[in-house]
Amino acid sequence: MADLDATRLREVSADAYREVMATVPTAISVLAARTPEGRPVGLLIQAVVSLSADPPRILVSVSESSRTLPHLLRCGFFSVNVLSHDGLELSSRFASRAEDKFAGVGWGSSGPGHDVPILTDGVSASIVCAIEEVLPRHDHSIIIGQVLEAQGSEREPLLYHARGFRQLASRSSG
Numbered sequence: 001m002a003d004l005d006a007t008r009l010r011e012v013s014a015d016a017y018r019e020v021m022a023t024v025p026t027a028i029s030v031l032a033a034r035t036p037e038g039r040p041v042g043l044l045i046q047a048v049v050s051l052s053a054d055p056p057r058i059l060v061s062v063s064e065s066s067r068t069l070p071h072l073l074r075c076g077f078f079s080v081n082v083l084s085h086d087g088l089e090l091s092s093r094f095a096s097r098a099e100d101k102f103a104g105v106g107w108g109s110s111g112p113g114h115d116v117p118i119l120t121d122g123v124s125a126s127i128v129c130a131i132e133e134v135l136p137r138h139d140h141s142i143i144i145g146q147v148l149e150a151q152g153s154e155r156e157p158l159l160y161h162a163r164g165f166r167q168l169a170s171r172s173s174g
């Protein structure tokens with residue numbers, strides 16, 4: 001029997017759409033920027049897509065209700081910090097609306113000219129961007145970032161699937 005019945009696809013409500021998207025596993029990241037006073041701010045996001053490699057561009061989607069969003073737009077620069085398997089504490093911290101999410105967290109600053117917060121523990125990759133374009137759509141802003149600096153690693157990722165945080169079970173040879 002097939003895994004999915006093609007005749008059962010239906011138009012979806014917002015809730016039904018959420019249910020379907022909850023079945024799609026994603027990496028999760030902390031998007032970080034600075035306020036004009038230099039305070040680090042950030043939020044947890046799963047809406048991160050590589051838009052193009054040449055030129056290197058990334059696309060993130062941030063809710064209009066995010067308190068970080070106005071700071072991010074004013075800052076003009078941001079970092080995407082992809083969480084690794086041991087970054088679970090960071091995920092709940094940055095999904096909250098706490099005042100100082102960086103208190104007690106390992107972080108440093110990116111290079112001169114952008115100077116955005118970079119998480120140093122519990123991450124598998126860091127990408128520093130300049131905002132190239134902002135596209136307000138529905139209740140989110142799509143932000144296209146020009147990738148300025150990036151660093152990856154072999155560290156295993158933290159994944160989000162079926163409304164829970166998970167780790168990779170095994171590596172397939174294919």
Ligand SMILES: Cc1cc2nc3c(=O)[nH]c(=O)nc-3n(C[C@H](O)[C@H](O)[C@H](O)COP(=O)(O)O)c2cc1C
Binds near residue numbers: 042043047064065097
């Ligand atoms: C697994 C997960 C993924 C999330 N992905 C996004 C996202 O892609 N974009 C977004 O704007 N908010 C996303 N959120 C919600 C924000 O992290 C959350 O609303 C946060 O409190 C916003 O903080 P702020 O208001 O301080 O910016 C996600 C939350 C969770 C738990």
